[in-house]
Amino acid sequence: MNSNFTPSAAAPVARLIEAFNRLPGVGPKSAQRLTYYMIRMPREEAEALAEAVISVKDRIVLCSRCLNITEEPVCHVCTNERRDRTRICVVEEPLDVFAIERTRAYDGLYHVLHGAISPVNGIGAEQLKIRELLDRLRDESVKELILATNPNLEGEATSMYLQRLIAPLGIKMTRLARGLSSGADLEYADEMTLVNALEGRSEVMIDGETPAG
């Protein structure tokens, strides 16, 4: 890491700048700005922030079943008796669980892989929570696995990898529909999105029924 971008800063200041700079999306300039903001911050606010960071580290664990982040050994989705236990939705990151939960359109369980296969970055299947998923599929009475990895090349690679691995278990696998996003312009759509949208087209419903039947 670049440790000498503020050669004249006092040691604690330089240390904080460096710590911020390690965060994703924070460059050296933003790190300096945040640090100088904190120097002027009231002590209570700084303590509250430090405490929040520590408590995340101390109290947050991975759910022993779905591996989502949680405060309990088993998360509230996995312990909820009303959720459909025959469906597991496989996502890349905990944030994807929040996104799907916000829709209130899914009542099954989740499994968080904590990443996607990215050969170019040296991330292989063994670094993801795939073995844990296989254990769950053997133990639980799962009838459908929904592959909800990101619709990009690495997400697709992960999805195809899981398809091959799980196919012998005979569990039904589906994946999220891909195509045009709401509010998008057809003329700007890329070739892959348009092909997917054409392939996944659905029959027009009139008064809740299809004209043909």
Place this chain on the structure above:
Amino acid sequence: MTSSRPRLFSTEAVVLRHSDLGEADRLLWLLTPQRGILRATARGARKPGSKLGGHLDLLCHVRLSMREGRELHSVSQADTVDAFRGVRTDIGRLSRGLYMAEIAQRVSVEDAPAPAVFRLLVNSLGWLAATESPDTLVRWFALRLLTITGFKPELGACAECGDTLEPDDHVFSAERGGLLCPACRSQGADLLHPASLGTIKVLRHLARSDYPEVASLKIGGEERRQIERILRAHTNAVIDRGVRSAAFLDEIRDWPDVGPVPGGLRSES
């Protein structure tokens, strides 16, 4: 001071690598014909509905309008030339495409013209989408790429003394950059890879031919293994710290084929 108005330029490119940047932006490593590797940002590319995102996935051949930056350029418009659908919908082809893209990236330099490497990668990804022999393609690609970029392995004469090689079995040294004659073989402590007469003939054929000429080449099991070891060793000798995507390629290679998963969630709402 010159005008602060940013300069716009257009280029073709293949997306070789990307990483997340900020809230919803993407940082891209692009291979371009006129300027080799360029790094660029694509603002908002990770948002659904982004006009850029869908065009800027890995291994996409695109036409771009870019705003010139000092180190990082920024993509203002993107249009797909070829997404190589046959590559991205088959994990076996995909693992080979990523391997080819990685070695192309790692032997190329920033802001130096690389029209031959660009053309080689685009053509090879096109062939990869449909070829019956993806492994032969990867071997041919590696050999051609290393030849274009000045790392051609010596296959005609002894890499050490330059003597013509007798038509016989020999050994290959990645450290010394080619085949060795019997006299030079014993000098040095480098790792030597066996290269039978058959292996040498196939390597020379791959090196001097275009891919369509070698696509249907039948290579025997032992020769295939020797060629694989020789080309991997030579590639790793050129590329520092090895090729990261090789592990994925090896893992996927022997898996049996399984069809795609049908259907989505539409009918199950």
